[in-house]
Amino acid sequence: MTKFSLSIALILIISTLTSVAQERDWVPADTEFYEPVPPVVEARGGFMEPPSDAIVLFDGTDFSAWESSRGGDVRWSLEDGAMTVTPRTGSIVTKDSFGSIQLYLEWRSPEVVLGDGQGRGNSGVFLQGRYEVQVLDSYNNETYVNGMAGSVYKQYVPLANPAVPPGEWQTYNIIFEAPEFDEDGELLEPAYITVIWNGVLVQNRVEVQGPTEYIGLPSYEAHGDGVISLQDHGNLVSFRNIWVRKLDESPVWDNNYPTE
Numbered sequence: 001m002t003k004f005s006l007s008i009a010l011i012l013i014i015s016t017l018t019s020v021a022q023e024r025d026w027v028p029a030d031t032e033f034y035e036p037v038p039p040v041v042e043a044r045g046g047f048m049e050p051p052s053d054a055i056v057l058f059d060g061t062d063f064s065a066w067e068s069s070r071g072g073d074v075r076w077s078l079e080d081g082a083m084t085v086t087p088r089t090g091s092i093v094t095k096d097s098f099g100s101i102q103l104y105l106e107w108r109s110p111e112v113v114l115g116d117g118q119g120r121g122n123s124g125v126f127l128q129g130r131y132e133v134q135v136l137d138s139y140n141n142e143t144y145v146n147g148m149a150g151s152v153y154k155q156y157v158p159l160a161n162p163a164v165p166p167g168e169w170q171t172y173n174i175i176f177e178a179p180e181f182d183e184d185g186e187l188l189e190p191a192y193i194t195v196i197w198n199g200v201l202v203q204n205r206v207e208v209q210g211p212t213e214y215i216g217l218p219s220y221e222a223h224g225d226g227v228i229s230l231q232d233h234g235n236l237v238s239f240r241n242i243w244v245r246k247l248d249e250s251p252v253w254d255n256n257y258p259t260e
């Protein structure tokens with residue numbers, strides 16, 4: 001074999017191996033990781049009332065800012081200033097679309113513990129309808145750590161686990177930087193997510209890899225502003241006190257300090 005044909009043969013082998021890797025049949029477990037287990041932190045913090053410039057999405061009285069992801073009215077229940085998933089009625093989405101935002105909400109997993117792992121108090125907050133910050137009862141509940149509460153689902157493990165017992169209210173303060181695309185749909189800037197859970201920083205401006213996928217690896221597709229969605233995962237998870245602040249029009253300061 002000449003050197004030339006040897007290199008051609010090598011290129012062929014490598015490209016075959018590469019295409020085999022790309023054609024892999026992914027199963028959910030391929031993207032589920034059990035380590036590192038975030039340290040448990042005791043915290044009951046972060047409760048906030050909406051600031052004056054916030055858009056209130058839910059104040060406990062009605063679903064006027066929301067609709068069913070299947071179209072039409074929300075079919076979740078509303079009681080004592082909180083909304084609760086009615087299983088199998090579908091997720092709910094905001095009527096308005098958003099770019100970059102600060103999103104605050106309070107959530108509660110059911111006091112009566114049924115199921116385990118991903119079947120226990122599962123819901124989720126989907127930013128622009130695509131990027132999920134997981135909601136799960138993660139109090140003494142083992143599951144893959146990139147799928148526990150405070151995770152960017154199947155992408156980032158939370159830095160800590162400040163979960164409180166089921167039946168108690170918890171807080172999420174999420175800063176979402178929307179991805180940017182050019183006119184050809186190419187990604188200019190990925191999304192970034194910061195999450196403060198019960199007053200504890202658990203995601204520190206992580207670079208989102210693409211829309212949340214249950215199976216396989218994420219990849220971006222161009223999109224504009226999007227809805228906020230709360231997930232019906234079949235569990236009786238409740239939400240209250242939901243508000244958002246738009247960040248797209250935030251002033252950009254240019255600090256021109258004197259140089260001499």
Ligand code: MG
Nearest residue numbers: 122123124135
């Ligand atoms: Mg979920």
